[in-house]
Amino acid sequence: MAQIASQLVGALEGLVGSRLPFRLQAWDGSVAGAPGAPVLVLRNRRALRRLLWAPGELGLARAYVSGDLELGPGEDLYQVLAEVAHFAERPEIRDLHLGAADLAGPAGRRVVGVLARVGALGPRPVPPPEEARQQGRLHSRGRDRAAISHHYDVGNEFYRLVLGPSMVYSCAYWTPQGKSLEDAQAAKLDLICRKLGLRPGMRLLDVGCGWGSLVLHAAEHYGVHAVGVSISAEQVALARERVEAAGLADRVEIRLQDYREIPDGPYDAISSVGMAEHVGSAQYRVYAAGLHGLLAPGGRLLNHQISRRPDLPGVPHSTSPFIDRYVFPDGELSPIGSTVASLEEAGFEVRDVEALREHYALTLREWVANLEAHWPQAVRLAGRGRARVWRLYMAASALAFEENRIGINQVLAVRTTSRGESRLPATREEWLLRPAERADGAELRVAKQGS
Structure with a gap:
């Protein structure tokens, strides 16, 4: 023809x-x-x-x-x-x-x-094997474990190629002083620790801890005792190895645990970075109320979450079928206003919202560049189909952030005391002080175990 x-x-x-x-x-x-x-x-x-x-x-x-x-x-x-x-x-x-x-x-x-x-008519082609096949009740614990495994249990070495040495799989923070993705990820981890007001001896819970980068940073630089939870078996295995290698096993615990199963509050501070997108709107009140119950009065929550634009009149909201089938099965994005409202309904006082949309676009372009620079090795580690999924979704997501079709926000919230006290300093500048810069002169770095 x-x-x-x-x-x-x-x-x-x-x-x-x-x-x-x-x-x-x-x-x-x-x-x-x-x-x-x-x-x-x-x-x-x-x-x-x-x-x-x-x-x-x-x-x-x-x-x-x-x-x-x-x-x-x-x-x-x-x-x-x-x-x-x-x-x-x-x-x-x-x-x-x-x-x-x-x-x-x-x-x-x-x-x-x-x-x-041209001979294009015929039976339905079999979808590529990388397409998820979810079963069971939506956002049941078993189905959530399968969804998380689909995305995160694809090989730690594959992720190391894409993410770089930091092994941080969330939006970096690009400061004027930063020169690289590693600098920007370190700045993001430090920003979270400062927003949470971490000090030596505090208990930190990191919900959806990934490969443990935040809890390692918080324990080493802020002297906290940290617990990180994830339901990705591969993430937990590597995070535990990293904790041992850093000599921080006395202050950092990594658990293979659902956020709905954490029994040992209260914590002085809670971080949730890139995890709430997996919760789903039907479970968001359970998520918010659970974190509120695990936080000590006066404690802070840092919720770092991708958002979508509000629904427009006459234009029904639709989830991306590619993202749902290939990338984040059962993941859901909510407008930032809905997230803030849900946290307030759970009893939190929302004190600050910071938009980082442009930062995520830059981060994603760095990840795509890493993937393309190591393409033969990425294909060997994860397969050609999965490597193509990651290239497509990260590039498309970078454009979506650049064009304001989706956003990302850090929400700082407080569980106030019974008398309504937030125990926050009076200004943002004071919130963001590092321990050594505070009036009590707390040490910036805490000696590692055995040193």
Whole structure:
């Protein structure tokens, strides 16, 4: 079949009523589309079949993850994703589902005819193996463990390639003094410790502790006794190794434990960094009330969480099918206002909200660069499909933060005393003092075990 690409582009542009934001290269080598636009390569007929059975984001993701769809040589992933996202947000495209009604008219029948001629019609392709298959009641403890395992238990060495030596998997904090991702992650850990007002001897609980970076920083630099909990077995194993290697086993405990199972409050301070997105709206009151109950009166909570924009009138909210199937199964984003309201309903007094949207965009671009710089090793460690998932989701997320489609916020909240006291200093400047800068002259660094 000669010039497959021109037939496809002509039929699709007739259906959507406008030029496509990309050029198509078909498996016969033909290329068609707007001059100068990014090139998408259809490596086989199955790429079209995936799009026919799952029109839109999910079909595109399945085709890319499986390798049926590629970028043209030298194409910039960020540019392609931006062009496709802006095109998909147009009302006439957003309302197009390629269902029976859309394909019943002359333009739809032309698309079906072209697909039939090029051999793209056929049975539903099997999704790539990287797609999650969640079972059980939503946000039950068993299902949550499976969801967390899907994302985090993919190999600690793979994550080390992407995240770098810090092993911090959340938004960094880019200060003027910082020169690298490592500097920015260290600044973020220190910012959290300062916002929590950590001092030697305090008890810190880190909910969703990842590979233990925050509890290690807090114990070493602020002298706290820290407990980190995670339900990722691989994270917990490596975090425990890091604690032992740092000589901090007398002050840091890492547990394989659900946030709903923590029995040993009260804690003087609680951090939750990049964990609340996994809780889900149905469980958020349980989450907030549980943390309130674990915190001592006068204690502080630092809740670091991605947010989405509020729903617009007439535009129903929809979860990204790619993110839900391939990246964070059962994850949910809420507007920052809903998060603040839920924390207040649980009894917290919210004292400060800091938006870090631009910081996360920079962080994600650094992670993508790390992944691409170590691509052969990443494929060897995690498989080509999973490496492609991570590249796609991190690049798309960077653009979403840059374009204000999602945000990230640190919320500082307090469990006030029975008399309504917050025990916070009077100004933000005082909140952020390090121990050595405070009036009591507490030591900045605490000697490690055995030193």
